[in-house]
Amino acid sequence: MTSIDLDTINVILATDCGSTTTKAILIQKVDGEYRQTHRGEAPTTVEEPFADVTMGVINAVTEIQELADRKLVDDDGNLIRPTSGSEGCDIYISTSSAGGGLQMMVAGVIAEMTAASAKRAALGAGAIVMDVIASNDKRRPHEQIQRIRALRPDMILLSGGTDGGNTTQVVQIAELIAPAKPQPRFGKEYRMPLIFAGNIDAGPLIEDVFDESIELMKVENLRPVLERENLGPARDAIHDLFLEHVMAHAPGYDKLMGWTDAPIMPTPGAVGNILQRIADQQNINVVGVDIGGATTDVFSVFEKTFNRTVSANLGMSYSISNVCAEAGMANVLRWVHFDMDERELRNRVKNKMIRPTTIPQSKEALIFEQGVAREALRLAYIQHKEFATTLKGVQQQRTVGDTFSQEIGGQTIVNNMTLNLLVASGGVLSHAPRMHQTAMMLIDAFEPEGFTRLAKDSIFMMPHLGVLAEVHTRAAVEVFARDCLIYLGTNVAPKGLGKANKPCFNYEIRGATLNESGTINFGEIKLLPLGPGESAEVVIEPVRGFDCGAGSGKRIERTVHGGTVGLVLDGRGRPLQLPEDRVTCQKTVGQWVDTLELYPAAERDAVAV
Amino acid sequence: MNVLKRNLVTVLAAVLLSLTVPVAAQDEAETPGSADGAVPSPPSNVTAEDVPWDKGDGAKLTWDAPAEAEGLRYRIEKKELAEDGGEAEWKFVDLVTDEQTTFTAKELDHTRQYLFRVQSMAEDGTLSQPAVLPSAFQSERQLFFGSRLYLLIIVLVFCGSVVYWIRHARSGKEIKVRQIAGLEAVDEAVGRATEMGRPCLFVPGIQDINEIQTIAGITILSRVAKTAAEYDAKVEVPTARSLVMTTARETVQAAYLSAGRPEAYNQDLIYYVTDEQFGYVAYLQGMMVREKPAACFYMGAFYAESLILAETGNGIGAIQIAGTAMPAQLPFFVAACDYTLIGEEFFAASAYLSGSPEELGSLKGQDVGKVIVAIGLIIGVLMFTFGNIFGAGTPIGAWLLMAVNYLKNVILT
Structure with a gap:
């Protein structure tokens, strides 16, 4: 590894060697700003018969080379460095999660x-x-x-x-x-x-x-x-x-x-690294989730404290049976708004487990899979909350005022009300046919409170940026802001419970493209159009018993940012409670599905990509 | 023998009456009706019967009013008959209005016999001839005291709720007990001592084992000792009473046994210091400053030493958990300790820690009783308040105040 002059860096090549796929991205300076321009991927070659991880790397880079029309690999199979004209790159970095x-x-x-x-x-x-x-x-x-x-x-x-x-x-x-x-x-x-x-x-x-x-x-x-x-x-x-x-x-x-120009980092370590830097830089609280086939990683930064958990048995393919067993089929099915044959469901689950690369072929299969994803994410987040706690064994300082409010050590530091940004990654979230589905899966599973911006990692670029941040922080932050995240929109959800069809909160929105006011009743959810790059001033006046961040029944005003989904006004209350009765539950969830146009008729036979 | 005596007394009384009453009755019959200054007609047919469901101290008297009873009142007197047949003086009992021809005499002794007489009294105070009870009356004590029925109801409700909740818990249904931070923190405190390689200090108060708070403290010592056994930490228990030391030793030994580490039990760590309050405190203070225990537990009855101990523990950086039912000491513990078990929490510790259905059900049943009492208090306060707001002059105000008086003077006395 050589010392790097950051001002002269124009082309950055980054790879993430996963267990099955090696993903490469190319970052270039465009008009003075770092942008992710091309990506390529190839099967990982750490196992026999190849037994050489660099072969997969070269294959992925070669794909980029062709797409970008920029020669990155020389005739000897080595990366060309540094940049000279339209050849080579200035920095090469990599993460790895190959071999487990x-x-x-x-x-x-x-x-x-x-x-x-x-x-x-x-x-x-x-x-x-x-x-x-x-x-x-x-x-x-x-x-x-x-x-x-x-x-x-x-x-x-x-x-x-x-x-x-x-x-x-x-x-x-x-x-x-x-x-x-x-x-x-x-x-x-x-x-x-x-x-x-x-x-x-x-x-x-x-x-x-x-x-x-x-x-x-x-x-x-x-x-x-x-x-x-x-x-x-x-x-x-x-x-x-x-x-x-x-x-x-x-x-x-x-x-x-x-x-590599920087030490190879374990992939989750790199993801945590970039989230920490973003949280520090923007002074926000962030939760990130990466749901895979076998495991679900949850990262959080609350009040500058970073935590990561790996839920080893919560995933969408190898671990799908465990998700159904742990959550219970009834809890999975509460997210499905039509009747499903239980025998068919069991077959579906086991098929997914033994054929992990299959994807839903019908709308019903997609809705069921997204129901499983909601439960997997919910359980992983519960585990995360239990782990991300204040330190135990610490002496407490009390006053007489604490007589009736003595809290024990080891309380969770995860507070959904102060959560600013929720980032999703992983197949079922990233590759959902509609962004609305991703947004709803996040909202239903994580139950964000107050004002929370929702985003997804477009091509799972966070590992690359995490290790890049170690070498070139500016480039990592710029690419993260412009190309890494696809903002879905903002969710506004007061905390509290009320009676169905009674007012939950009043809202007034003033913006360049959106001006609206009204009342959201308890149990109701509403989607308003607020596109990417757009923002609006939102005033929320929750009724007594509901808190949107300023206290119970207190008015709050915030600037919200739009996204590909828009602005979601969620009056379903927190904690989110679905009706126990199956028929009522189907009807309720069906209304939410229709309101947010999660599965429009035109996409009846939509297939997850 | 007593029966014989009683019969003898009854016979004597009857003889006396036969000598006096008929004459009097004849006199009464011949007495002119009441007019101003005239002697009023006496009442007739005086009878007495035992008041049912009482404790044997009442007699219900009835009589017939004279023909012209308007404006008359009735003077009731009683005479206690001596066991030897001797007579005592007539004693005034009460004066009732003309509309009333019954009266319940109270405060009788169920072992004695009584005679009653009733006289009409004109408005100017002139008394008629007395109408005397024909035979002596002796009240009887019943097995069940009817006017205390509410006590039975309260006992049934309270005990019933305890029994119900115990059965509820035994059936496997969950009984939710709110989290008691001080007990949850026991693991944390012992863990801290383990990580820091320092001992835990347990002070079971300065009272003897007959004090309920000391017993409650020993219950918690069992939990602390078990955790310490599992964590391989050291628990030191200096006591101010020798019997407490013995009890604490047995408790800790049992705890080590149940944790599967009987070999780790060291009885020398549980020892008697002195009965002298401040001698004991001085020892504890010195020991705390020297050995710097990482976790201090104060569980029992404490007096002036509470703040001395808690401040010393705070100064040496220990996690401190206190529990006492001494109201005066609670603020000191709350301010200087990490966690404090307040009053009832302290006594609920046993059920909370054991999680046994019997104890949890009992705890829940007691809570139901407390809720009923609290509701009764609130209702009483509201009734008294509104009774005074409406005033005794209004029917509703009078009714409310009467109900309050009944609550206060009958049910609560």
Whole structure:
């Protein structure tokens, strides 16, 4: 990797090596601004018979080369750098989730304290956490050892104890790991990397526990005191070891690492990185979701605190059966506004599981799949809320005024009322036939409150931009704002519950293209046209018992931005409650579907792309 | 023997009456009707019967009014017959109006016999000849006291709700108990102590084991000790009473056993300090400053030491959870501790922690009782308020105030 003069950068090439597809994008300076101009993709070639990830990269880049009419790969199969005329690129960067991404095991003394911090560090770095070992995880030592032996993590993160605090149990956990001798996934010569980010006093004792089969790396304690988390050093260490050990042993990655101008990041880590930067730069709270076939990733930045969760069993193909089992078929079907044969549904679910690449072939199948997606997203968000909490074990400062309002530590920091931007990505959301469907899936699953802007990642560009932000922040932010997100519109939804057909809120909208006022009743939803790039001043006057951000029954005025869907005025109340009775539920959901024109008759036989 | 005596007394009374009453009755019959200054006609046919469903202290007297009863009042007197047949003085009981020909005499002794007599009284106070009860009367005590029926109803409602909710819980239906932050935070406090490698301190108050708050505190100690056993943390319990020490040792030992770690139990960590209030506090303060426990629990009856302990704990940076039913100490604990169990929360801890259907159902049933009492209070206050607003002169105001008086003087006394 060479030092880069940012002012001279005109052409940037970025790839994301996924498990099945390698996606490449080309970013060029157009009229002084960075824009994403072309994209290409090719199958990932990390598995046999190719066993060289760079082949897939070259194939994807070659597609861009043809589309952009710009030579990026030379005759020897290497990327041309730097730019000269109409050839080559200035920066090449890449992310990777090939081969299952980065899989880690974490350990700490108390599951809700240091072990939870270790999990946050690992997830934030883009890893999949296979298991959390803690001294209070209710497993006997032999069970813990068995579990560690059964796992084949890429690396282990060990924490525990505050600085100057507990050493005994930290060493005890190390003494469980050492005899278990966990085996890595890749490479016979591979020494299992173990990051120790616990009590500084336990460091020397930990060194004595492990033999040469473990590559021990000591970093600063991630909970030096219980009142503060220090996840940065542990995350950096995870990234370093990911490159040095995991990537170095994956087929072709040594070559790929030689090409890149910035360290290869795990894909989810890069997505988290760009969301954090956007939240910081615009001073907003953001939630991002990436729903895949097997897993659903949820990212959030609330009050500058980043959290990421991976719901390992919530997905749209491999995990679809689990979604139906966990949510219950009744909950999935409440989003479907017509009768469906249960036997047919079961077949549909199992078919999707064994043939993950199939897409809905009829309107009914599409509506059912989107119902499953709503439940998968809802469950993933619940898990995220449970994980994204304030720190536990922290001393509280009280006054006599707190007599009847004593809140315990570990409360969720996810607050839908303060959520400004909700970003969707993943097949079922990104590739829905109509943007309206994506917007409604987000609204129904996440139940945003107050004023929330909705967007989707157009071509899942966030990983590329996340790693680009490490090298060229301006380019990443500009492309994110102009090309990455497709804004769907804004959702306005007061919090509270009321009686059906009684007023929920009054609204008055003043804008260049939209001037309207009226009343939304409880249970009603309305879509108003407000196109991309348009904005309007909205005044909301909720009735007593409803809160749109200013307090119960208080008037609030905001500027809202439009999008491909428009402005959604949602009077269905929060938390969203659907009628229990199946017939009433179908009727209610049918009304919403009609109001938002989710499945117009013209698209009766629409097929998800 | 008593029966014999009673019969003897009755016979004697009858003899006496046979000597006096007929004469008097004849005199009465011959007495002219009431005119100004004239002696009024006496009432006749005085009878007495026992008041049913009472505690044996009442007699219902009835008599026939004389022919010209207008303007007359009736003077009622009683005489208690001695067991040896001797007579006592007639004692005034009450004076009633001419419209009334019945009267319920109260405050009788159900073991004694009484004679009653009724006299007509003219407007100028002239009394007629007395009409005396023909035979002595003795009241009877009933098994069930009817005027306390509401108590039975209250008991049935309260106990019924407890039984109902216990059955409800046993049937597997969920009973929602609101989250008590102080109890939820026990894991957090013990976890903090574990991560910091420091002990937990448990203070079970300064009262003995006969104090209900101490017992409630020991219940919570069981939970703290079990969590500490699971987390492999140390719990230190200095006590101010030797019996509390013994109880605490048994409780902690049982908790370690149920956590599957009996070998980790160390009875030396539960010890007696002194009965002397401030000697005990001084020890605790010194120990806290020296050992800096990361979690302090104050569960029991506390007095002046509450703020001393809580401020010391706050100063050393411990998570502190307090629980007491001493109203005067609660503000100190709330201000200086992380979490405080207030009054009833403290006593509900056992049900909350165990989650057993019996305890949860009992808790819910008691809550129903409290709600009924609260509703009664609100109704009483409203009735009294509106009774005074309308005034005793209006029918509704009078009715409301009468109902309030009934509530206050009958049901609540």
